[in-house]
Amino acid sequence: MLRPALPLLALALVGTLQAQSPFAPAPPPPSPVPLVTSFPDTPSGKLLTEIREHPGVVQRVEYLADLIGPRLTGSDQLRRAQAWAMTEMKRLGAVNVHEEAYDFGLAWTRGVDSARLLTQNGLRFRVDQLAWSPATKGPIQGEVMLVDARNLAELQPFKGLLRGRILLRSNPDDKRPPLGRRTGDMGAFQAEQSAMTQFLLDEGAQAVLLMSGRKNGLSFTTSGPGRDPKKPAIPTAYVPQEPYKMLLRQVARKEPVKLELSLGGSFSAKPVQAYNVIGEIPGSDKATELVILGGHLDSWDLGTGATDNATGSSVALEMLRALQATGLKPRRTLRVILWSGEEEGLLGSRAYVEAHKAELDAIQAVIVDDMGTGMVKGFDLQGRENCRGLMAMAIAPANDLGVRELSLRVMNSTDHAPFDRAGVPAFAAIQEHVDYFEGTHHSQMDYPDHVQPDQLIQGAQAMAVTTWELLNMEPRLPHGVVTRPTRPNP
Ligand SMILES: [Zn+2]
Structure with a gap:
């Protein structure tokens, strides 16, 4: 749910009462999300306006976390989440909605x-x-x-x-x-x-x-x-x-x-399959080319996986909702993918890349949101300096919302990485850290209480316009495997 907008008088009164009580909590720090009151009458501007005025992205996180709960890959709960996600995708206008299976190994239950x-x-x-x-x-x-x-x-x-x-x-x-x-x-x-x-x-x-x-x-x-x-x-x-x-x-x-x-904990008697959920909005004159927007639907199981990564999954679905609400039709095909097995080693996205080798060349770009509730500040370019100019164009409509950073940093810990290693321009969002690596990430604190609605909505806006621009710009992002020194993970 969005924070209700309190009348100014009520806010002033709350301020006075808090000042009088020695036990009053410190006021929250000001939100880092820049306040932008209106957006231009362009397709990206329409998406920004539509997402700002709708609490859907927050509501979906609450639904996934509170009503489905933790979503360990191989669990019945993840299967419920996947069934829900497919229903949502269809309701939000996606076509070719389906699951793709891969061999996961033994399931495990806490x-x-x-x-x-x-x-x-x-x-x-x-x-x-x-x-x-x-x-x-x-x-x-x-x-x-x-x-x-x-x-x-x-x-x-x-x-x-x-x-x-x-x-x-x-x-x-x-x-x-x-x-x-x-x-x-x-x-x-x-x-x-x-x-x-x-x-x-x-x-x-x-x-x-x-x-x-x-x-x-x-x-x-x-x-x-x-x-x-x-x-x-x-x-x-x-x-x-x-x-x-x-x-x-x-x-x-x-x-x-x-x-x-x-x-x-206990293991399943037999190896199980795991699934990625996929849905599309077909393109027009460049329909054979793809932009992939994704998050991982699976989670850990000490909390309810609200910020890791119901948020990113919800942001990806919000793009479908905003396209449906605005009636905008992209030139390239949008493919939304909700991966699984991310937490066990990016298994879903690895399996996807392996199964879709023949199609990798048709992918314009892959973008992924997986750093919690924090606002999106830009993207890690994975050392792809040759993508900087076009990515700067892609994020330009969201510059005023604080989306400006294009770092060359290589980030390998979420589902864009298998695409990147296969030579596809694939980027993870750089996000504001909001109680993430010191708080909700993989811990029993991962509940929707730690979702900041204004930051999550900004994230949905940023991912949506970046995706939109990538879907519609004339040029293609250059592909190619970037050679980097390899070093074992700590
Ligand atoms: Zn994650």
């Missing part, structure tokens, strides 16, 4: 996780199983031990000491010099990770605890190596910083710290 100290203060505290890691066999009990080895060599001194232990694998107080920049490819890095896990299993460790990177009691999840049944995996969970650091202090006292831990 169970009940719990942790309780059997010594010291007896505290029960929050733990969240690393998704796709194996469950514990019921509640297990074990002594807690810090094992902050960073590679296989550093693990060797722990030989013979790990049987039955629950391991603390993060050390926020690490004073050792960093290992230095890793060399070698991703395969070598993953092989060493697997060898380390195999060492822990061979030595009889029972489970691993990791510290959440988020502050203020926030937990975190991501997907573990267990998605590949061929890789060794150990029951693993994230612990918020406060209880994790308490465990470290207790262990440092050199007294036994005994924990009862239960991690209840």
